[in-house]
Amino acid sequence: MRIEIHEMTTAPQLIALRERRIDAGLLREPPEDEPELGFATVLTEPFVAVLPAAHPLAARRAVEVAELAGEPFVLLPRAEGPRLHDRIVAICAAAGFVPRVAQRAVEWQTVCGLVEAGLGVSLAPASIRRIRLKGVAFRRIVPGARTSVAVSWRGDDENPLVAALLRTIDQVGGPRATGSSTGPSVISDVE
CATH class of the missing domain: 3.40.190.10 (Periplasmic binding protein-like II)
Structure with a gap:
């Protein structure tokens, strides 16, 4: 075997x-x-906000999900992970908005790279913090949510x-x- x-x-x-x-x-x-x-x-782990390091919200320890309402989002395609995609959309909906998806990426490394390039923000599992990019900040979200x-x-x-x-x-x-x-x-x- x-x-x-x-x-x-x-x-x-x-x-x-x-x-x-x-x-x-x-x-x-x-x-x-x-x-x-x-x-x-x-x-199980919490979700975090994934932000460009130069983003004004990156200076905070925690980000209100509602503060991301006007931002372009980088999300995985729904076909690759329907429940995760829907969970992220539901977190945004509970904060009063539907995320405006600017880019889609299948791998979390690519999501981080697109965020670092300034193409949007994301919500992601906290373990994504292991991807170390100088141009990306990971912040706790309020209200908290888990995956x-x-x-x-x-x-x-x-x-x-x-x-x-x-x-x-x-x-x-x-x-x-x-x-x-x-x-x-x-x-x-x-x-």
Whole structure:
């Protein structure tokens, strides 16, 4: 047996799981309506504002989401991660506006590069802060909002590597949810 790692966003992973091309995936904002799949949350983290370093709001420790209303946004295409995209749009809607999307990018590194180039702002998972670009500032948002990453697998998968992965998740994070994304364990919490 061998382990092969493929980089994919959430939507392509779900297709690959259903088509049995992959055995497990790590999904950002997993779906709720996939009864043949199991999910276990392995990470929750807050969203942050991603701003050009020279932006006036970058001088603050926290940014009110409503203050981003007039800004162009850099967002991932909805087709690549529908629930994450919709979650970001919902955060903006709760602050009273619909984001005006100026650019789309699939990878977070590209989102940061486009923000650094002054093409817009974004809302992103806090782990994006690991991408170190001098021209980008990451700021806490108010009101706060969180996002999650879940491991996913087919409920009928008998692959011993998948079983070993799920045992490890159980040992680190407690009982896992199967067949839905409700009630999952949390392995780590990023702030």
